[in-house]
Amino acid sequence: MKAYKSILIVKMSSLGDVLHALPTLHALRQNCPDAHIVWAVHQNFAAVLPGKPYIDDVVYIDKSKLTSIAYLRELWHTLHAYHFDVCFDLQGLAKSAIVALLSGAKEKYGYWEMREGSFLVSKGLTGIHKNDHVIERYLDTVRVLGGTVSSVEFPLPNIDMEKQIMRKRFTEAGMIGPYIAVVPGARWKVKEWPLTYWSDFVNRVAAAGMNVILLGSGEDIVKGQAIMAGTKFPNVFDYTGKTSLHELMAAISMASVYISADTGPLHIANALKKELIALFGPTCPDRTGPYGGETDTYIHIILSSTSKATQQHPLINDPDCMAQISVLDVWDTYTAVIKKVKA
Template sequence: MKDYKNILIIKMSSLGDVLHALPTLYALRKNCPQARIVWAVHQNFSAVLPGKPYIDDVIYIDKKKLKSFSYLRGLRKKLHDYHFDLCLDLQGLAKSAIVAWCSGAKEKYGYWEMREGSFLVSKGLAGTHQYDHVIERYLDTVRVLGGRVDEIAFPLPSIEKEKGIMKERFRALGLTGPYIAVVPGARWSVKEWPLPYWTEFLRRVTASGMGAVILGSADDTVKGQVISRDAETGIYDFTGKTSLRELMAAISSSRLYISADTGPLHIANALKKELIALFGPTCPDRTGPYGGPDSSYIHMIISPTSQATPDHPLVNDPECMSQITVDTVWHTYIQAIKKVNG
């Protein structure tokens, strides 16, 4: 790989997608230890990005202003001041193509799925993992450029402070023992496991003596209230009550994480937390939890009616997730907890 001096990574959203790009950041730093690496991102997803030695600077992109000439002029000047010799557009959309164009980088590349005309700005690089998991597709950009990829690693920011904060918050509510972390929501409602299923499952969990912490964004607040209201004691609802790093800390300190296909699932994966992933309308072969060969911490449950393929989700199958039974998740949970407890 060339001895690049100034590198721009463009991956602005969403939460899961940003996390999927972290192994590429890790590989770039390993191959270019002296380079200045800058990441362009939407500010609300920046909390999962690490600082030095992996990232030297972060540039926040306001997607609502990308059509403003004055904003683009300022962005272009800001980016040109870095004198980028390499730009990696891992978003592959029109909005990221604008940022790549503004970068002034001598070499502009992306992974092979360059959409919405982004291929007119950055050259898509297709490697041997062209049809594999998206993490491998991103890593192919490093491989094609001559870099080595020896492992799947997720560099993350320190969350020690947030772990202490969450421990005190849990203690104040009476949660001092082990717990599992669950997220009932998802960006698409079709990907969500039904709330009555969550309620019944968590009844069994708490009856066994394990605590349960419900996590999620403010959009998941009603779901958390319904589950915690209908279930019994031992359930602690923190939906809409944590920052992104506090959510990371709560997941990190849990015994086990469970959710459908949603951003926090990929946080759990990046933390290499023992997890159970529920998939129906989307295909885990492309965007599910992934850690390379060393990913025995992942327990996958796929709807028996699911016929989703890596690039064709079943967005019009609202009954897909209801085919995953409480008994199925419970039996998987028992096996996973036995593994965690040794």
């Protein structure tokens, strides 16, 4: 691989997608230790990015302004100041193509699945992992250019301070002992496990004596309130919409087990190598699920019956797909996992 001196990575959203691109960042830093690496991202997802020595600068992209000539001119000047040797568009969409075009990079590459005309700006690179997990597809851009990928690593920001903050909050709330982290929401409604199922499951866990904390963004507040309304157990705590992204990461990192459907925080748990249970229906875990699949012993994937039968991506025409995963399915998996954790 060339000894690039100035590299731009374009991966602006969403939370899980940004996390999926972190191993490529790690590989680029390993292959180009002296490069100045800049990441272009939407500001609300920037908190999961590590600082130095992996990333030297972050450029925030306002998607709502990408049709503004004045904003594009401003962005052109910002990006050109870095004199990029190369740009890696790992988004592969029209919005990322605009950023790649404005970057002024001498070389522009993307992974093979370039959509919405982005292939007209950046050259899609096809490697040996074309049909594998999206993390490997991104890493193929490094491999095809002659770089070495010795391992799949997730460089993450330091969250030591946030761990202290969350421990104090847990203590003040009266929570003593270990807990599991549950995220009841998802970006797409079709990917969500039914709320009544979550309530039933959380009550089973709490009745068995384990603390449960509910996590999620502001969009999950209503879900958290509904679960709380359906429980009488004092060892269930609602933090939906009540944490920063770093605090959410800290809470997940300290949990005994993490459980959710296919949503951004799931990939935080995966990056942290946290014992996790992932519920999948309309999306394919082999492509976008926790990296390592079930070959890593800390990953436990539960598929809906439709997903097992078809393995299509996505199964958006089956709104009842997630309801096929029963509470008993999740409970049985959880009891086996928590037994292992306590051993």
